Each structure stands twice: as structure tokens, then as C-alpha cells.
Amino acid sequence: MKLSDAVSAQTSLVQRLLDGVSTIGADPPGITRDAYGRGENEAVGLIAEAGRALGLAASFDAGANLSLRWASGRDAPPVLIGSHLDSIVQGGNFDGAAGVIAGIGAVAALQAAGIAPRRDIEVLALRCEESVWFGLGLIGSRCLLAGLPEGALELRHARSGLTLAQSIDSCGGDSARLRENTPLRDPRSLGAYLEVHIEQAPQLIEAGAPVAVCLANPGNVRHPFIRITGEDAHTGLPHRFRHDAPLAGADLSLALERMWLEEEAQGRFMAVTIGRFHTPSARHSMTAVSGGFELSLDLRAYSADHLVALEKRLGEIAAEVAARRKVEIVLGERSAAAPGPMDPDILKGLSAAAVRMGIAAPPLNSPGTHDANNFVASGVPVGMLLVRNQNGSHNPYEAMDTPDLMAAIGVLAEYLAA
Amino acid sequence: MKLSDAVSAQTSLVQRLLDGVSTIGADPPGITRDAYGRGENEAVGLIAEAGRALGLAASFDAGANLSLRWASGRDAPPVLIGSHLDSIVQGGNFDGAAGVIAGIGAVAALQAAGIAPRRDIEVLALRCEESVWFGLGLIGSRCLLAGLPEGALELRHARSGLTLAQSIDSCGGDSARLRENTPLRDPRSLGAYLEVHIEQAPQLIEAGAPVAVCLANPGNVRHPFIRITGEDAHTGLPHRFRHDAPLAGADLSLALERMWLEEEAQGRFMAVTIGRFHTPSARHSMTAVSGGFELSLDLRAYSADHLVALEKRLGEIAAEVAARRKVEIVLGERSAAAPGPMDPDILKGLSAAAVRMGIAAPPLNSPGTHDANNFVASGVPVGMLLVRNQNGSHNPYEAMDTPDLMAAIGVLAEYLAA
Numbered sequence: 001m002k003l004s005d006a007v008s009a010q011t012s013l014v015q016r017l018l019d020g021v022s023t024i025g026a027d028p029p030g031i032t033r034d035a036y037g038r039g040e041n042e043a044v045g046l047i048a049e050a051g052r053a054l055g056l057a058a059s060f061d062a063g064a065n066l067s068l069r070w071a072s073g074r075d076a077p078p079v080l081i082g083s084h085l086d087s088i089v090q091g092g093n094f095d096g097a098a099g100v101i102a103g104i105g106a107v108a109a110l111q112a113a114g115i116a117p118r119r120d121i122e123v124l125a126l127r128c129e130e131s132v133w134f135g136l137g138l139i140g141s142r143c144l145l146a147g148l149p150e151g152a153l154e155l156r157h158a159r160s161g162l163t164l165a166q167s168i169d170s171c172g173g174d175s176a177r178l179r180e181n182t183p184l185r186d187p188r189s190l191g192a193y194l195e196v197h198i199e200q201a202p203q204l205i206e207a208g209a210p211v212a213v214c215l216a217n218p219g220n221v222r223h224p225f226i227r228i229t230g231e232d233a234h235t236g237l238p239h240r241f242r243h244d245a246p247l248a249g250a251d252l253s254l255a256l257e258r259m260w261l262e263e264e265a266q267g268r269f270m271a272v273t274i275g276r277f278h279t280p281s282a283r284h285s286m287t288a289v290s291g292g293f294e295l296s297l298d299l300r301a302y303s304a305d306h307l308v309a310l311e312k313r314l315g316e317i318a319a320e321v322a323a324r325r326k327v328e329i330v331l332g333e334r335s336a337a338a339p340g341p342m343d344p345d346i347l348k349g350l351s352a353a354a355v356r357m358g359i360a361a362p363p364l365n366s367p368g369t370h371d372a373n374n375f376v377a378s379g380v381p382v383g384m385l386l387v388r389n390q391n392g393s394h395n396p397y398e399a400m401d402t403p404d405l406m407a408a409i410g411v412l413a414e415y416l417a418a
Numbered sequence: 419m420k421l422s423d424a425v426s427a428q429t430s431l432v433q434r435l436l437d438g439v440s441t442i443g444a445d446p447p448g449i450t451r452d453a454y455g456r457g458e459n460e461a462v463g464l465i466a467e468a469g470r471a472l473g474l475a476a477s478f479d480a481g482a483n484l485s486l487r488w489a490s491g492r493d494a495p496p497v498l499i500g501s502h503l504d505s506i507v508q509g510g511n512f513d514g515a516a517g518v519i520a521g522i523g524a525v526a527a528l529q530a531a532g533i534a535p536r537r538d539i540e541v542l543a544l545r546c547e548e549s550v551w552f553g554l555g556l557i558g559s560r561c562l563l564a565g566l567p568e569g570a571l572e573l574r575h576a577r578s579g580l581t582l583a584q585s586i587d588s589c590g591g592d593s594a595r596l597r598e599n600t601p602l603r604d605p606r607s608l609g610a611y612l613e614v615h616i617e618q619a620p621q622l623i624e625a626g627a628p629v630a631v632c633l634a635n636p637g638n639v640r641h642p643f644i645r646i647t648g649e650d651a652h653t654g655l656p657h658r659f660r661h662d663a664p665l666a667g668a669d670l671s672l673a674l675e676r677m678w679l680e681e682e683a684q685g686r687f688m689a690v691t692i693g694r695f696h697t698p699s700a701r702h703s704m705t706a707v708s709g710g711f712e713l714s715l716d717l718r719a720y721s722a723d724h725l726v727a728l729e730k731r732l733g734e735i736a737a738e739v740a741a742r743r744k745v746e747i748v749l750g751e752r753s754a755a756a757p758g759p760m761d762p763d764i765l766k767g768l769s770a771a772a773v774r775m776g777i778a779a780p781p782l783n784s785p786g787t788h789d790a791n792n793f794v795a796s797g798v799p800v801g802m803l804l805v806r807n808q809n810g811s812h813n814p815y816e817a818m819d820t821p822d823l824m825a826a827i828g829v830l831a832e833y834l835a836a
Contacts, residue, residue, distance in 0.1 A: 088703050095652075132703040200652035201659060218654065224704050232813030234513075234618035235691040235716045236636065236785025239678060241620060241810070246695040247675060250668035257665060260657060273653040275704045277664040277711075278696030285506050285550045286642050286693045286714035288812040293695075296704035298653045367654025392659070394706040395650035 003417060004357060006113035007410040010105045013050070014409070015402055017101045020046045021085065022093045030090035030396030033097075034159055035128035035139070036064070036167035043085040043097065044125050050104050051123060054111060061184045063143030064173035066125040070107055072117040077191030079416065081106065082124030082371060084140065088132045089158075092398025094198045098387060098405055100125045102196035105409040106416060115417050119191060126371050127171075133158050135224040136335055141371035145378040147181035149335065187378035192346060194415075196385045196408045198400050200368040204388035210404040211411060212364035213350045214384035217373050218271070218300035219339035221311050223331045225294065228252070230327040232283075232291035245293035246279055248325035253277065253295070255317045259310070269365060270301040270310065297331075302339050302365055340373035346383030346415075353414040359407045361385070368393065385411055421835060422775060424531035425828040428523045431468070432827070433820055435519045438464045439503065440511045448508035448814030451515075452577055453546035453557070454482070454585035461503035461515065462543050468522050469541060472529060479602045481561030482591035484543040488525055490535040495609030497834065499524065500542030502558065502789060506550045510816025512616045516805060516823055518543045520614035523827040524834060533835050537609060544789050545589075551576055553642040554753055559789035563796040565599035567753065605796035610764060612833075614803045614826045616818050618786040622806035628822040629829060630782035631768045632802035635791050636689070636718035637757035639729050641749045643712065646670070648745040650701075650709035663711035664697055666743035671695065671713070673735045677728070687783060688719040688728065715749075720757050720783055758791035764801030764833075771832040777825045779803070786811065803829055 001009070024042040025031035033039030044066050048058045051068030059067050069078070083099025103123035110117070126144070131137030134155040142148050153165040153175055160167065165175035177184075204212055230243035253274050260272045276296040283292070299314065301307045314331070322329040347363075354361035364386055375382045385408045390399035419427070442460040443449035451457030462484050466476045469486030477485050487496070501517025521541035528535070544562070549555030552573040560566050571583040571593055578585065583593035595602075622630055648661035671692050678690045694714040701708070717732065719725045732749070740747040765781075772779035782804055793800045803826045808817035 088706055090650075090701055091706075131705050135704065137705070200654040201656055203656070222704060232508075232815075234786060234811035234813070235693070235718065236618040236689055236787075237810050238619055238621070238689070238785070239675075239682065246692055247671055249695075250671045253665055253668045254672065257657075264657065271654055271656070273705070273707055274664055275653070275706050275708060276697055276702045277667075277708070278699065278702075279694055281696065281699055283508050284694045284696075284714075285812065286553065286640060286716055287549050287555070287691070288506055288509070288693050289691055290693060290695070291813070296702075298704055300653065367656070368652060369654075392655050393652040394703065395652070395709070397650075 001113050003109065003113045003413055004410060007109040007406060007413055009112055010108045011402065011406055013108055014101055014105045014405060017046065017050055017104065018093065018402065021097045025087055025093065027090060031087050031093045032089050033085060033087040035086035035130060035133040036157065036171050037160060040086045041171060047100055047104065047125050054108055056123065060172055061144065062174035062177035063127055063140050063184060064168050064171040065127050065140045065144060068123040070117050070121040072120045074119055076119035077189055078120035078122050079191050080122045080124050080193045082126050082193065083195050083197060084126045084129035084371060086128055086130050088130050088394050090396055091394050092396055094389065094398045094400045095393040096129055098198055098400060099196040102405060102409050102412060106413040109409060109413040110416060121416065129371055134164055138337065138371055138374055141374040143178055144184050145187055145374050146183055148178060153178060187380050190380045192381045193372060193375040194383050194412060195370055195372045196387060196412060197370055198389040198393055198398065199386040200393035202390065202392065203364060204386065205390055207362055209360040209362050210388050210407040211359060211361045212386040213347055213354065213361050214342055214366045214386050215363050216302050216342060217340035217366045217370050218302050219304065219307050219373065220298055220300040220337050220369050221307055222335045223297045223333065225332045226297055227330045227332060228293040228327050230291045233289040235287050235289065237289060242289055243291065243326045244289050245327055246290050248321055248327045249277060249293040249295055251325060252318060252321045255321060259313055259317065268306055270306065273298040300369065304339055337369055337373050338377050340376035340382065342383055343381035346381055350383050350385060350411060350415050353418060354411045357410045357414050359411055361411060419531050421527065421531045421831055422828060425527040425824060425831055427530055428526045429820065429824055431526055432519055432523045432823060435464065435468055435522065436511065436820065439515045443505055443511065445508060449505050449511045450507050451503060451505040453504035453548060453551040454575065454589050455578060458504040459589060465518055465522065465543050472526055474541065478590055479562065480592035480595035481545055481558050481602060482586050482589040483545050483558045483562060486541040488535050488539045490538045492537055494537035495607055496538035496540050497609050498540045498542050498611045500544050500611065500789060501613050501615060502544045502547035504546055504548050506548050506812050508814055509812050510814055512807065512816045512818045513811040514547055516616055516818060517614040520823060520827050520830060524831040527827060527831045528834060539834065547789055552582055556755065556789055556792055559792040561596055562602050563605055563792050564601055566596060571596060605798050608798045610799045611790060611793040612801050612830060613788055613790045614805060614830060615788055616807040616811055616816065617804040618811035620808065620810065621782060622804065623808055625780055627778040627780050628806050628825040629777060629779045630804040631765055631779050632760055632784045632804050633781050634720050634760060635758035635784045635788050636720050637722065637725050637791065638716055638718040638755050638787055639725055640753045641715045641751065643750045644715055645748045645750060646711040646745050648709045651707040653705050653707065655707060660707055661709065661744045662707050663745055664708050666739055666745045667695060667711040667713055669743060670736060670739045673739060677731055677735065686724055688724065691716040718787065722757055755787055755791050756795050758794035758800065760801055761799035764799055768801050768803060768829060768833050771836060772829045775828045775832050777829055779829060
């Protein structure tokens with residue numbers, strides 16, 4: 001069978017898996033697949049079963065990541081195709097899951113076309129990519145490649161309240177092994193990491209292309225729990241006496257937004273997101289000035305130098321706002337991920353494969369950070385394909401069309417065959 | 419006994435009652451006396467007992483307000499001395515309670531000085547002055563004088579979840595009577611309403627005076643549940659595609675603050691308070707742009723015309739922000755209270771009484787709205803005394819010194835005696 005026909009023939013398998021993880025995560029109007037919980041576990045089970053049906057060997061590492069290996073009988077470093085199966089709370093069906101399913105689809109297409117793997121191919125379902133569960137993201141790939149940040153195993157799950165160590169152990173992982181804090185796999189033993197992911201912005205919709213070859217993932221600096229402390233007070237307090245924490249939060253957020261717009265006006269792409277932004281709910285009152293305020297911050301950019309400059313500016317802006325508003329601003333906990341430029345050879349290879357398959361696949365910076373970043377940071381050659389998606393990601397209305405995912409699977413399979 | 423000595427002699431009674439309501443409301447580091455709940459009910463019980471010990475006749479009306487009547491045997495309209503015993507969540511001990519206790523203290527002082535009442539004097543503990551419990555304040559005095567706004571009896575208590583009707587009935591009130599929506603007392607039958615209240619700002623601290631004679635209470639317009647609806651999205655979404663609800667909230671709040679500062683620069687005193695200001699906690703994520711945001715708004719000013727102008731400007735500002743931010747802003751539920759100018763004769767009488775007692779009592783606009791506003795609106799002649807207070811109100815650190823409250827009781831007793 002021609003490879004393009006073999007890819008098309010996998011549409012029903014791919015659709016069945018997309019529908020399967022959707023049913024598992026159903027939380028109308030969105031999708032919630034909780035990391036290290038029922039949602040992610042059942043999705044992992046579904047994918048493992050699909051892999052076994054293709055003759056792949058399933059195994060789990062100490063981080064409870066699933067690997068489905070298609071053995072080549074050759075000793076070359078394997079090619080990994082991965083993504084994640086967890087979602088945010090009330091997210092969509094495709095962020096993460098589409099990439100794992102694309103790996104299954106590509107293997108199935110190669111098998112249907114009678115193409116033997118030139119080296120081992122592994123489909124990976126990496127755990128807990130979303131940072132909503134522990135205030136720290138990319139946990140599965142961190143375990144695999146680099147170890148976890150200090151204290152991470154004691155972080156608590158937003159829903160279950162279990163520590164990360166307890167969560168991992170409850171899924172058959174081995175937190176004691178993770179405490180050794182060394183990679184579960186030697187990055188030098190890995191040939192390449194490929195990831196398919198929906199685009200998290202409508203730029204491919206604008207461009208009219210089903211797929212993009214990714215140029216780079218952004219890196220980020222995150223502060224999950226920024227705290228502003230002013231002074232509780234009565235509604236009648238004259239302005240000159242106030243230390244109003246919510247207004248300081250408003251001031252801080254708009255100052256960061258101005259920084260963003262100024263940077264982009266000079267061609268330095270980035271993003272600022274303030275996801276949590278709130279007065280403390282336990283003390284909500286219409287008739288009191290709140291002395292407390294909390295927010296989360298995600299700063300992202302495409303080069304390490306740019307991130308360093310932005311983080312410096314963040315500190316300055318926070319100090320300016322604190323002084324102007326007579327409040328204390330504590331940025332608190334910080335996590336960071338390095339920007340992830342794609343491997344130039346893989347980038348060329350994917351573009352050439354798209355041309356051979358007759359699929360439009362322009363180059364594009366990824367709006368989102370992915371597990372791929374950790375592979376880049378570990379020195380593994382990485383390539384990514386982004387899939388057209390109408391309504392962005394991290395919301396219930398993600399809308400990827402299956403034919404667009406099949407286009408990405410076609411590019412991936414053609415690349416693997418070559 | 420000289421009246422000033424008789425007042426001083428009540429210090430231990432006053433201190434015992436202040437300590438009593440503090441113990442009842444203890445919720446470290448603050449005070450919570452929940453309206454129509456254990457906190458307010460026990461405080462009402464303590465005050466009723468203190469009133470009975472002075473020979474006052476206790477009774478409760480259909481709104482469960484407590485009246486303690488000192489009968490004069492004369493047929494003149496009574497003088498009411500009132501305030502409230504509920505607090506906000508984690509508020510302080512003195513906002514409200516000091517005024518009720520001042521009424522008890524003044525009656526006790528007059529009795530100790532052997533002064534018979536010239537007309538009936540009633541000490542009132544009015545229910546649920548704080549709007550935190552039902553999103554609507556001044557409930558006891560509304561019941562007494564004007565009836566409740568439509569639907570108010572179906573509002574639900576923030577803590578117990580009971581409706582206002584159920585809450586009132588559970589405290590011995592009569593919600594069926596309140597559904598008639600006519601005043602429980604004919605305002606024309608009331609001679610005067612006097613209220614002692616801590617100042618909710620540190621202006622008396624600045625002025626170095628223990629007490630002020632109040633010129634006017636502010637009126638307000640309140641929107642307890644303003645909702646902003648944008649679009650949930652991924653952190654990577656470029657700025658031009660975003661409909662970011664929290665940033666629209668930030669924008670709205672700072673625009674209202676600018677309005678405030680511009681008005682005051684032109685001598686038009688007012689205040690803006692945004693007490694609740696938050697992303698929806700059920701969907702909190704560091705890695706998603708929030709499409710939802712909620713805030714409460716309290717706008718206050720000292721003349722009806724000024725409030726009308728401010729409310730018009732609020733509508734314009736909300737529309738400007740909604741257009742600029744590509745979000746929807748719904749101001750939603752609205753409540754309002756008219757500004758409350760004091761009765762000129764009572765104002766003069768209180769000032770003269772302060773001079774006779776040798777107590778410094780400058781005139782001052784009240785930062786806060788009080789039950790007194792409802793009496794003003796009903797045509798009852800009203801006077802208020804404000805008591806020096808270090809740390810504002812509606813916070814755990816309210817700090818009124820008992821000698822300053824005794825000064826207010828002295829002015830009040832001297833005024834009643836004259």
C-alpha cells in the first residue's frame with residue numbers, strides 16, 4: 001500500500017482514540033484529565049491497549065511514563081514520538097492527546113504500508129505536562145531526562161491533595177528512584193524526539209495551512225504564587241491612607257502588559273499571562289478594601305537572553321508598583337523552562353517530507369511550551385509539527401479537525417520512512 | 419452625682435460589654451459576628467441582659483431588631499440611640515457594637531446622675547448592617563423604616579445559605595409581616611435617631627480629637643456582582659487574539675480610581691472600593707488566559723447629585739473598557755443608599771453639649787454609610803458622633819480606646835439631659 005493511502009486508512013483508528021480520550025475526560029463543557037488521577041490513567045490505559053494491538057511493547061518508567069516500543073532489531077538510538085494525555089481543568093480534548101495519538105497513527109500507517117522501522121520507534125505518553133496540577137509542568141519529561149527540581153516530590157496535587165511522590169507511586173511509578181535525581185534515560189542514548197501538537201493560537205487558521213513545522217518553542221519563567229500585601233481597610237478610607245492590594249495587582253498586570261506590547265513593537269515576540277488573579281476568597285467583602293491579593297505569572301519568550309532581560313524588568317516593575325502603591329510584592333516560588341529551538345536537520349527533514357506528501361507546512365514559532373523543551377535542553381535532537389486549531393488551547397472549545405491531524409501523521413510517517 | 423462623674427463611673431460597664439462582644443465574635447486575628455447567626459444573636463443577648471439590668475423594657479420587632487426602652491411616662495416621640503452588632507468576616511470589634519454599647523452607657527450614666535428621661539429613650543440593636551452577609555446592607559433599619567427591596571427576603575446568607583426570610587424567622591422575627599413591605603414603625607412617631615460609631619478613617623487621629631460631630635454620611639451605589647466575560651485561551655495566544663477578562667478588570671478598576679482622584683482634586687469627596695476582585699476560583703490555572711472575571715464595586719459620595727453623575731460616568735467607563743478589551747461587562751445587581759445629611763439642630767445641640775463637657779468634637783464628614791442614612795431618608799432628625807480610631811474599620815485591627823468612647827458617651831448623655 002502507498003504510504004499516503006496507508007495513512008488515510010488509519011483515520012478510523014485515530015478517530016476512535018480521539019473519541020476515547022474525550023469520553024474519559026468528559027467534564028462539560030470541557031475536558032478534564034487529571035494528571036496521576038483517573039483521567040490521565042484511563043487515557044494511558046487506552047493508548048497502551050492500542051499500542052499492544054499494533055504489537056508494540058508497553059513499559060512504564062519510574063515516573064509512570066508509558067513507552068510503546070516498536071522494535072527494529074537494530075542497535076541504533078531510538079526515535080521517540082511523544083506528548084501528554086493530561087489536560088488542564090475544563091480544557092479541550094486535543095492539547096497533548098493529539099500528539100500521543102499521532103504517534104500511534106504513524107506507527108500503524110508505516111505497518112500498513114509494509115515499512116519496517118529503520119531504528120526502534122517509541123511512542124511516549126509523558127505524565128503531567130500541565131502545570132495546573134502541581135504548580136509545576138512537564139513533570140514526566142523532567143523525570144525522564146533531568147530529574148525534578150528540589151522539593152518537587154513534596155508538592156501537592158491541586159485536586160487529590162496527594163504529594164507528587166504519592167501520586168507517582170499510586171500510578172505504579174517509583175518515587176524512591178526519582179529521589180536519586182538522575183535521568184531515567186541517558187539523553188545520549190536517544191536518537192530524536194518528535195512531537196505533534198495542536199497550535200495554541202489561530203495563526204494556521206489565518207495562514208490556511210493544516211500543519212506547520214515548528215521553529216522553536218518558547219521558554220518561560222513562571223511565578224505561580226505572587227503575593228501582594230497591603231492593608232485591610234474600610235470602604236470609607238480616603239485614598240491617601242490606602243494600601244490597596246487589588247489595585248496594586250491591577251497596576252502590576254497592566255505594567256507587564258505594556259512591557260509585552262513594547263517588546264513586540266520592536267519585533268521581540270513573547271507573551272505575558274496572568275491566569276490566577278484574585279482577592280483571597282475566604283475574606284471576600286464588598287465593603288472592605290482588601291489587604292491581600294494573589295496572582296500567577298507566565299512570561300514566555302524565544303531566546304534565553306530575552307528571558308533574562310524580561311525577568312530583570314519584571315523585578316524592576318514589581319519594585320516600582322510596590323513603592324508607588326505602598327504594598328509589599330513577593331514574587332515567591334519560581335520555575336523556569338529554557339526556550340527550545342528545533343534541530344535544524346529534523347526541521348529540514350520534516351519540511352521535505354511535507355513537500356513529498358503534498359502537504360502545506362509553513363514554518364512557525366510555537367505559541368506554547370512543550371515536553372519537547374526538556375529534550376532540547378538535554379541535547380536530544382527535536383522536531384515538532386503544529387496542527388491547525390480554530391479556538392486556541394487550554395479551553396473547552398479547542399477545535400482540531402481530524403483531517404488536519406491526519407496530515408501531520410502523514411508528514412511524520414513519511415519522515416520516519418525516509 | 420455630676421453627670422461627667424456619672425459617665426466616668428460607667429467605664430467598667432462599657433468595658434465589660436466591649437469585652438463581651440469581643441469574646442462572642444472571636445475569630446483570630448479578627449472578629450466575626452455573623453448576622454442572624456450565632457455571633458450577632460449572642461451579642462444581642464448580652465446587650466438585652468445589660469439593658470434589663472438597667473430596668474429597660476426589651477422587645478423585638480418583626481425584623482428581629484432589639485429595642486430597650488427607658489420609659490419616661492410622657493407622650494413625646496421617643497429618642498432612639500442605635501447601631502448594629504454584626505461585623506464583616508474577620509472585621510474588628512468596634513464597628514457597630516461600640517454604638518449600641520454607647521447607648522447603654524449613656525442611659526446608665528443618666529440614671530447614675532439621677533436624671534429622669536424627658537421623653538422615652540430607646541437603645542436599638544439593628545440587625546445585619548453589613549452587606550457581606552446578603553450582598554445588601556442596613557437590613558434591620560430598612561425593615562424598621564421603609565420595607566425591604568424586592569426579592570431581598572429570598573437573598574441567601576453567605577455563610578448559612580438560608581434565605582433572609584428564613585434567617586429572620588430563625589431569630590424570632592416575622593418574615594410574613596415583612597412581606598407586607600410597610601414600615602414597622604411610623605417614622606413620624608420617632609423624635610430623633612442618634613448613633614455613635616467609630617470613625618472608619620484616621621482623620622481624628624490626625625486632628626488629635628477623641629470625637630467628631632458628624633456632618634453627613636455618604637450615600638452609595640453598589641454593584642455586588644459585576645461580571646466580565648472574555649474568552650478562555652492558552653498562555654501562548656498572541657495579544658491581538660486575546661479577550662483577557664482579568665486585564666479588563668484591571669483596566670476598569672484603575673479607570674475608576676483615576677475618576678476618584680480627578681473628582682477629589684476638584685474638591686468633590688467620594689470613594690471607590692473594589693472589595694472582591696477575582697478570576698473564578700473553580701477554573702484557576704497558571705497556564706490559561708481567563709475568560710471570566712468578577713468584581714464588586716462600592717461608589718460613595720456626599721450628595722445625591724454627585725452620585726448620579728458618578729453612576730453615569732461608571733456606565734461610560736465600563737463601556738469604554740469593554741470596547742477596548744473586546745469583552746462584555748455586565749454591572750448586574752445594583753443597590754443604592756441616599757447620602758445622609760445630619761439634622762442641623764441636633765448637630766448644633768451635640769456640638770454645644772461637647773463644649774459644655776469640655777470635649778473637643780470637631781465637625782467631620784463620615785467616611786462610612788450607616789443605619790443613620792435610612793433614618794435620614796425617612797425624615798427622622800438624625801445626629802451622629804464619630805469616635806477616634808487608629809486603624810480604620812472592617813479589618814481585624816480596629817483600635818478604639820475606651821476613654822474616647824466614654825467621651826462620646828459624655829457628649830451623648832449631656833445632649834440627652836439638656
